[in-house]
Amino acid sequence: MDVIYRYDPFAPIVARQIPDADAAISELVQGNDRFKSIVDRMQQHTLGESTGEPMILPMSPMTWGLPLFPGAVPTQAPFAAVLGCSDARVPTEAVFDQTFNNLFVLRIAGNVLGSECLGSLHYALRNLKESLKLVVVLGHAKCGAVTAAVDTNLSPDAYANIACTFPLRSLVDQIQIAVRGATHALETYLGSPITDKAAFRSTLVAVTSYVNAAVSALELQRELDLYDKEGPRVVFGVYEFESLRVQSSPEFRPEEPRLRSAPRNAKELADYAFEVVTEVMSLDNRDLESGSLMASQS
Structure with missing residues (x-):
């Protein structure tokens, strides 16, 4: 299989056109689809x-955000x-198939919102x-920081290994809000003792993993609203390894927004957590064996 990047110096140069948030979302979703298409074809080969x-x-x-001549700085x-x-x-x-100068990227374990991240965003x-x-x-999906937060919540004795390391503890502690929200939604859905x-x-x-992204989006939207009510929109999504898609719901539906607007309050966040639980349990019911978590329901 050949993947060829082709540059035609005589083709008309078209500047990037991203006039608003909707256009930005469309470009990111289309980019994720391009990424998936490339990987799918490689796997088929x-x-x-x-x-x-x-x-x-x-x-x-220009479309790659590169200088047009030597020594230029875009x-x-x-x-x-x-x-x-x-x-x-x-x-x-790579996940959004974007190139130089398209994205201002901040990366931190668990995609939590700390003061340094806020400073960079400001x-x-x-x-x-x-x-x-x-x-x-x-x-x-399968986030190590999220898994550590879940494990410390389910087995508090394991927290001792983290408690003595302040930087690591601060990451895990920030995710506990999402863990508690997800636990409450899951227990509400099950409505019976958990056997497995x-x-x-x-x-x-x-x-x-989904609720944590929503929590960070909610916190970030509130923070940015304090800074500038007319600032950019905040959205969130989760990258799934199996599907290669960024999506805002565990069960992919083409009509659903792939990048969802941040929850505006605690109720919207709780409703979203229950929605995620419902979809995850629906997927489990189809895909897992009879000994799955579904067996614990009354």
Whole structure:
């Protein structure tokens, strides 16, 4: 399989057009679809199912955010800021198929919101407001920081290994809000004692990954509203390894927003947590064996 980047110096140069938040969301979703398409075709080729046709990707220095001549330094003009996790398996620009100068990226374990992250975002809002149209919180499935937070909540004795390390403790502590919200939603859904602890842990990690992204988005939207009521919109989503998609719900539906607006209050956050639990349990009911968490329901 050949993946070819093709530059035509005589083709007309078309400047990037991202006039508002909706256009920014559309570009990110389309970019994620391009990323998925490329990986899907590579996987088909690996399995011997490829048509053999090369994949040709047009490019130009301007659309790639590169200087047009040697020694030039482009003006920084990202259309979106992204708060993502440090996980090496989820490189932000690659997941959204974006190139130089498109995204202002902040990465921290568990995509939590700390003072340093806020300082960087305030810098972006102050200095890049002409181009910045959107702020994205990007979580991901199977997050190690989320798993650590879930484990310390389920087994408090394990917290001793984290408690003596303040920086690590601060990360895990920030995720506890999402863990508690996900736990409450899951227990409300089940409405009966939980018999399968391992399945409960696995499900709680899956739900918390989504709720944690929503919590960071809620906190970030409130913070940005204090700074500037007319600032960019805050949205959130979660990258799923199996599907390669960024989506705001565990069960992918084309009609659902892939990047969802931040919850506006605690009720909206709680409603979202219950929605995620319902979808995760629905998927489990179809895909898991009879010994799954569903067996604990009355």
